[in-house]
Amino acid sequence: MAKTQKLPEIKEPTRMLMSGNEAIALGAREAGVYFATAYPGTPSTEILETFSRLPGIIAQWAPNEKVAFETGIGAALAGARTMVCMKHVGVNVAMDPLMTFAYTGTIAGFVLVCADDPEMHSSQNEQDNRILARFAKIPMLEPSDSSEAHDFFKLAIEISEQYATPIMLHITTRISHAKGIVELQPWIEPQVSGFEKNPERFVMVPQYAKLRHHEVESRLKELLKYSENSPLNRIESGEGNVGIVTGGVSYQHVREVMPNAPVYKIGMSNPMPIESIRKFADSVEKLIVVEELEPYYEEQIKAAGIKCEGKGNFSLEGELNPERVAEGLARAGVIKAQQKTSVPVQIDVLPRPPVLCSGCPHRTVFNALKKLKADVFGDIGCYTLGALKPLNALHACICMGASIGMASGVQLVKGSNKPVVGVIGDSTFLHSGITGLLGMVYNQAPVTIIILDNRATAMTGGQQHPGTGTTLQGEPAPAVDLVELVKATGIKNVKPIEAWDLDNVLKVIKETTESGEPSVIITQHECMLYPKKVKPHPYQVELDICNGCGACIRIGCPSIMTIDETTEKGLHKVTIDPETCTGCELCVSVCPLEGCIVEMSESLTENV
C-alpha cells in the first residue's frame, strides 16, 4: 500500500455508512485507544488499515498474531488503551499469551477483535472462536451489525477496565464486510498512565499464578452479574409462544424471517446470562436457539436445565442466512415450510475460480515443480492457488508456516520417492516459517524450501511486513535480509534467484532437491499488484507459426486465450490479451516453436 491519507477528525455526531471493520476502527478512536496492532487476515484486515489513517494514535503491523498480542499486552500494562485484531485462525497463534494474560489481567482497556469466517469465504477452516473466549475465561461481546460493532467496542473498553480483564469482540465476515449506518461521536484524547511494577500480578510463576487464577474465577462471577443485568442482553417481546435465543448476525437473519417473534438477543455471550434466559424461556412454550457453527449458546442453556432446541434443526457447517434460518425454523415446526410455487430456474454455468495474476512470479515456480513431479507442501497465501487446475502443483496446505514442518516430516520418515519441496511466501515465512526452518536444519531433514519472495502480504491486499522496508503508513523501516536470516539458521545452501527465469528456476530446484541436504531457494520478483499494479508489457502470438499445441494454455495464465481460428489438425490457436500481459515470458519459455510468441512491436503497444 502506498502512503496512506489521514482521515479527518470527527468533531460532532455524524451518521455514516460503514463496514463493521471501519466502525470498529472509529469506535476504537472514540474510546481513546492509543495502540493497535494486527497481522493481516481476511476478514479482519481493514480494521487496522482504517485505524492507521486516524490521527493521534499508533498503528502497526506485527510479524504474527502472537507478537501482536504480546506487544498489545505491553502497551496495555503501560496504561495505553489497546486493540489487537486478527482472524479466527490468528487467535490460535496468539492463544499462548491470551490464556495467561487472562490471569494477570490488564491495566488499560484491552480488546481482542476476533473475526471468524463461517462459510470459509477466505479461510482454511471455520472454527467457532466463541468457544475460545470461554476457554480463556475472558468476557465476550457479539455485535450484530456495523452500528453495534461501533457501540460494543466502546463498551468493551469500559468492561475491560472495570473488571481489569482482556475482552473479546467477536465478529464474523458478515459483520466485517457488511455495511450499515453508524452514529459516530467525537473523539477523546488517548492517555498513557505508565508501567508500574507489580510482580505478584504480572509475573506468572506458580505461586503468583495460583493467586491470579483465583482472581479470574472471582472476576467471572462478577462478570456474570454484569451479563445478567446488562442491556447488551435483552428480551424483545413479541407475538406467539415460541421464543428464539440468538446473537451476532444470526439475530438479523431471525428478525428478517420472524419480525414479530419474541426474541432473546444476546450481545454479551461470555459469561452467558443464563438466569435472564431462564426467565425468557418461562415466558414462552418453546425455546429455539439460532446460532452459526457450534452449539455454543445451546449447550450452556441445556446445561442449566432449560429445555430448548438448536442444532437439531440447523447445520453445524457454514454461515446462516435468511433462507437457512427459515428452513431451520420450518424443521422446528415454528413456521410453515416456504411453498415454492415453481422450481427456480437454475442454469449451469462454468465456475470462476480465483487464479494467479498475469505475470505472477509464483506461476514460474509451480510450472517448474509440476515438471519435476515434486511432492509439494504449501502454505497460506496467493500461492495456495497453485493447488488448483491447471497447475495442480501443491499437495498439502494446513496453516501459516506448516509447509516447512510437513515437508520435513515426510523426508524424516523417508516417505517419498519424489523431490520433496516446501513453498512459503515471504510474509508467511516471517510470520511462522523461521522456527520450522530451525527444526529442519537441526534435525537435518533433506528438504528444499522455496521462499516465494514477492515483497508483500499479497493475498490480503499487499500489506507491509518486516521484509518490505516500509511501515503500515508507508514510512521507511529496517528490512530483514532473508538470505542472511536463512544462513543464520544453519542452512548452507541458500540460493536467491530471479523468479521469472523458468530455465534457471527448474535447474536450481533440480540441483537442490538432488543434493540431499537441507536447502533454501529464494525466488525473487515483486508482486504484480503491490505496491503498484504493474503496467502491461505485452507479447503477441504469431498466428502463422502457432500450431495450437496448448503448452502456453497449460501454464494457467489469465492473459492467454484460445481463439476460433484452428490449425489444419483442428487445434485452436491462441492469443494474448495486450491489456493484461506483463511480459514475464513464461509462455515463451514453454512454447516449443521458435519465434511464435514475441514482444509486441512498439507501434502496436502505443494504444494499450
Added chain:
Amino acid sequence: MLKTTNILIVGVGGQGVILASELLSEAAMTAGMDVKKSEVHGMAQRGGVVSCHVRFGEKVYSPLIPRGEADVALAFEAAEGMRWGNHVKEGGMLVVNTQQIIPTIAFTKEYDYPEDPIGELGGFKCRVVPIDGMGIATELGNAKAVNTILLGAISGDLPISSEIWEKVIRRRVPRGTEELNLKAFNKGAEIVKNATNLTVK
C-alpha cells in the same frame, strides 16, 4: 412498514462492482432510508466472482438478500447473469452487461464458456435487459464509465430522486469525471426506460 428493496450487483473482480454498490448504498442513505450492504471480495483481485447485496427501506435487518427475492439484479458480465438470474423474484428485473470475461478455466478441456450467454437468460421469470455497457461507454469517450451506465440502468424504479443520484455521483467519482459519469448514468437510465419490450429470444 415499507417493504425492503433488494438489489444484487454481481460481476468479476476488477469490474467496479463494489464501487457501484457503494454509490447505490450511499444514494439510498441520502434518501433517508435504512441501508445494509454485504459483499464477498476475498478473492476478487484474482479473477473470482464478486457479489454485493444492497438492501434499503424503513428498517433493514439481514445484510443478505434471501435467494429469489432480489427486486433487481445487475450483472456486470454476461455469464454472471446466468449464474445469478435465479436470485431475482418473479416480475423483477435482470440488467446484464453483454461484456464477456472468459475465465482461464474455459480454456481447459472440462469447461466451456457459454456460446450465447445472453440468449440463455430467457428462461428466467423476470424482465431481462441486456446492455452493451462497453459499447455505450466507448461512444461516450471513456471505457471506465461502464459502471455508472449500468447503475443508471437500474435507477428507474428505485425510490431515489435524480437530485440525490447527482449529488452522490458528484461526491464519489474521481475529480474531473463528474460530467462524464452523470451523462453515462442518464444514458443508462434512458436505455432501460425505452426498452420495455426488450426480451430475449
